Amino acid sequence: MIEYFKSDARLLSPLYEFEPGCWVNLVRPTSEEITHVLATTGVEEDFLRAALDPEESSRVELEEDQTLLIVDIPTLEESNVEQDESKIFGTLPMGIIVLPNTVITVCLQDTTVLRGIAQNKVRDIHTAMRTRFVLQILLRVAGLFLRNLRMIERDFTKIERRLYDSLKNEELIQLLGLSKSLVYFSASLKGNEVTMEKMLRGRILKLYEDDRDLLEDALIEIRQAIEMAGIYSSILAGTMDAYASVVSNNLNIIMKVLTVITIIMTIPNIIFGFYGMNITGNDLPFAYWWWVPVVISIGGCIGAWIYMKRKDLL
Template structure:
């Protein structure tokens, strides 16, 4: 699906065809016919449009016949039905600067483009570089929002795990850990992209735009540090819970072993006394009570010594 937007009197208006200064937004479902038509009408290399279809496309930029392509990664919710997959993944957004328009191509709907659409009435289509930087800003804000949500969910799951020690919470924490890997990898890629753009001045920015890009680099670096911090905290938490579970298991096994030893004493005496050989008092009522009394005396002695040694 292809959308065309234009800014008229500080209002976002959807139009039927691309015009000078318009914003072209390509959303799923993506069709080959639409790509071909858009490529021919706006003189965009077809590969630039198809790059967004690869979910593993890295953050980068390139230029072909004065048409500029910028690929940046943004987080989104994972709609997979697999319960072991990450809660959040990252997807590419392709930003294409043609001779007269700015084009964004998305393989999935994402919050960054929605936020940019909500503020498009404040943009100046003639300042295309600033529009690109504003998309970068929405992407960075999107990362920060998802990191806050991940941290909140992590704290909630950790508290539940402290209270219940269930496998369900551990599985969800592992899904959060996978999400953080996706986010930190994409943030690192975006940071390198922005730093390279600032170094090479790919967009030919003016001083105000350069300062804005520098601020975005700082915010992206901060988001990356936050993601790394959350990843380290979660890894330490999972290691701690693994140690706790192992200690609990050892404690249970220790108690079971002790109980087995205690129970083996009367079993041993009863087994000896029940052998098919002549035994004392076999023809009296003491044939039952004698092994019971002996077992209790020895058992009490062993238990008393056990508790005495445990208190030391």
């Protein structure tokens, strides 16, 4: 999909074809669309295809008067657990190509970062001011990371509340999914931080004073997101360790109870085993009183239960 937008009176208006000073948005473009953009804008083909590789890492590349920025953005993935209320997040590369007369964005998915800009949810967008427009995109990427981290924290709190009551595999799988999301976020955020720090030096894009302030704001949010991801990862790791300890402790309690029950049930077996031996009745006490072994068995069981209760074995 190809979309063209151009700012007019601080609002973005869609265009039907390319114009100098516009913003070109590519979402999972086809080969024909890539060929069309190459012919109309003169962008480097390697730059255009770089962000279409889902394994591409965050980086900056310069080629004559063209600049390629690749940053990772958070995406929502589908959960493999049925009726799973928590969310699993991943990251996806997004390419931002700055040309002398336009800005091109390339991504494999239609993200809320760019869709919000296209729907005029961001104020003071000027597509002709290429550097400022790129920095506004980066600021929205940082904000999206922070929002998704807060969503992870809320999902973690919900799971934690029912974790120690249910002790089911579903909760453990959900925690593993959140842990996986935090690992992806941490790696992507650190890559984005390095890319923005390179931009802050002013060698990649010419920065004016307002642009520098905007980039510093984006860097602050990225670093805050890195710190939040680290804190949440530590809390999640501690919770999973506690979960394992609770499961192990519950198993020990169950085994202890079963052992006590087995010991108590052994007493009647021993007593009735004596009276069931193939010997003459005169050799056993009370051999002809059937209720005697029953009483002895019951008394032995009660005595064993009292003893174990006093020893705190139950």
